[in-house]
Amino acid sequence: MSKKLTKNKKKALDKISKISSKKFSLEERILLIKETNFVKFDASIDIYVHLGVDVRFPNQMVRGTVSLPHGTGKNVCVLALVPKDKELEVKKAGADYVGLNYIEKIKSGWTNVDVIVASPSIMGLLGDVGKILGPKGLMPNPKMETVSINPEKSVKEIKSGKITFKADRYGIVHSSIGRISFSDQCLLDNIKEFMKTIIRNKPFTSKGSYIKSVYLSSTMGYSFPLDLKSFMKK
Template sequence: MPKHGKKVRQAYEGIDRLKAYEASDALGLVLERAFAKFDETVDVAVNLGVNPKYSDQMVRGAVSLPHGLGKTVRVVAFCKGENEEKARAAGAIEAGGDDLVEKIRGGWLEFDKAVATPDMMGVVGKIGKILGPRGLMPNAKTGTVTFDLENAIKELLAGKVEFRVDKAGVVHAPIGKVSFGVEKLLGNMRVLVDALVKLKPASAKGTYLKAISVSSTMGPGIKVDVASLRRAE
């Protein structure tokens, strides 16, 4: 079995792996145990009581976090005409149609998010096999297929997070940086969880929020008492 390094072992010391901590305490432990030299990202994993193999139990959406994500987001826009100028003015690093598609086909993928006007989705579909696996495909359900490109781009730049439940029924999403501190991270996590609750499928039975854990990029995962997170409101 591979052995963990000294810093990793120290990060886990004193943590009860079976205990679900109060939300603020869990985040406090995450910040306390972060040991990387860079400002680690804090992620949340939410285990939902859904079966994603059924289309009516697929949970997918996007939410704007009140405190952002603490990182620079590079956005491209698939559009044409005057929308290209509007997209660039709103903060897109690239905007265009067939020319942008060909650039991406040529191997350029130096962006984090993509938006598109509805009339451009036929063009975007040509590179669906490139964008899809990387989570870069614009989608109406996450607000990235719209004629209101300016607002969509500004939301992404401000810290809008897209999420989608995986095959195991878990949603993974970033909620900020270690440098944010407990209060801002808690605020972001609460908004994300609230968004998930609002998207609960009518066909989902039993407990919906089954388990929640938080972790930093290099640190240990800490279980969160779901009830305490809801009380934090």
């Protein structure tokens, strides 16, 4: 039994079918994403980058951080696990939760945060919660710059739009790069900065085609391929 198309979905599909064979610039793709968005909330715009890497090998893992010029439009909830003398500084930097007492809460199953920042001296205390934080991608990691000797700086950067990324087991990096409400130029700036960082993080052991495809989509919307040449020539 087929699902009935809503009026907005039908309108979006009609538009897509008329232009499916055409090639579009990045700017035109952003406009198309907005024109085919049918949800009433401020949808997230996501990017999917399929990489030609084999993440089974540690030296081909692609992961890192990028500071999006205009942030993601999301209020990132940060927990800072720092020594007592650093607590006031990270609070002023914008941390939502601060203090080592949260380690006990995590042991009880509490993980209502997006990012956890920790001082190096605290990492030894997180051994018992690694099995909880690891699968959720919340374990502080020096490579993701969430283990820092300057945690207040890390918190401030995360709150200002710094995000982490990591290729999944299929070699795909997925990240939010803004909202439907963002101006076209802001989305363009964020996408270009994100792709520059992905390209800079190419493993030296990666052979052949590094970037296989790039797609852009909105929440509950349709995905559209982006022209690789616009990124690889930079």
